Amino acid sequence: MSFPRKKILGYSLFIAVFTITLLLLTSCLSAANNGTKGALPAASYTNAGQALIPTETEALSDMPEELPALKADKSEPEADPPVGNEPGAGPEQASNVGYTLFLPLAADTKPAMPTVTSDTYVPIVPPASKPDKSGKPSSKISIPVLNYHSVAIDPGNIVVIPPDKLDAQMAYLHDHGYTPLSLEAFIRLLEGDSSEKAPEKPVLLTFDDGYLDNYEQAMPILAKYGFRATLFVSPGMTEQDGYLTWEQIKKMQAGGWDIQPHGMSHPHLPKLSADEQAYEIVEAKKQIEERLGTKADVFCYPYGEHNKTTLKLLKHHGFRYAFTTEQGFATNEQSPYLLKRLFVNGEEDLNAFIAKLPKLK
């Protein structure tokens, strides 16, 4: 009798030891597991750290958080076409913002553009810094995009630049080694494409609205220096008094100008329904593409105005980039649909123009 009892006791002990061992093993394993999980974020942060530039998808999914940009934009509306009708609060504000930057005159207390100082300009150098795994450049790329409208004599109207002033500005750019880019070259540079040699001082010249004087005045002046530009045109306004005809637009295109959409009728997009916005955006794109046989997938917001719907529509309809009237250099750190430009005030002198340009260190 005593022997079986001992046996049972032995078995019990064995089972107890076995169970404890099992328990210990299980808890060890789970601790190890947690440890691995804990380590994961660190690893992915490292990867994320390399890609400081948001991808397009990220930028778009972030859009609601990019409201500050929307807000800033609304307060800097573009000139109302036709330019002559409105000496306009809009451009006035835009110019004040410009002054805030470079001159101490700023009566306007709007926050100065944080990204535009001589310190933050990084001249484009053929990427010494290699693109990371995602193919994105790993350094900041910053390009001045000048924003013109009408080229004529109209004293007191800051969105109209006299031809001789435009000529003097182009001469300055030419004499100081600036290279006005085609829109595609601009995009390649912004995207860090190192397949072609980057010019030392790139600049993108843009003209909004499609005024007749862009053909009669701006194009010959730019041609003198071998310069090209990008025209943002509202197809619904073509063939009207003071505006370009399609024949003229075709000649500009043949002269090296890139033609891109600016809404069908130059509307205040945020005031429209989603369907109306879609029509303004898509129809303008379609008309340009059909008439000129080129891609028209870079948008420019009329009055610089947009809302979340506008941004979603641009993405949905295959637009690659969009320009605002927000003041600053265009950089690869901005959302592709919120690229900044530099408003050229037709009333200011050459020194004020020069002050807008990058200061090379």
Ligand SMILES: [Zn+2]
């Ligand atoms: Zn416009």
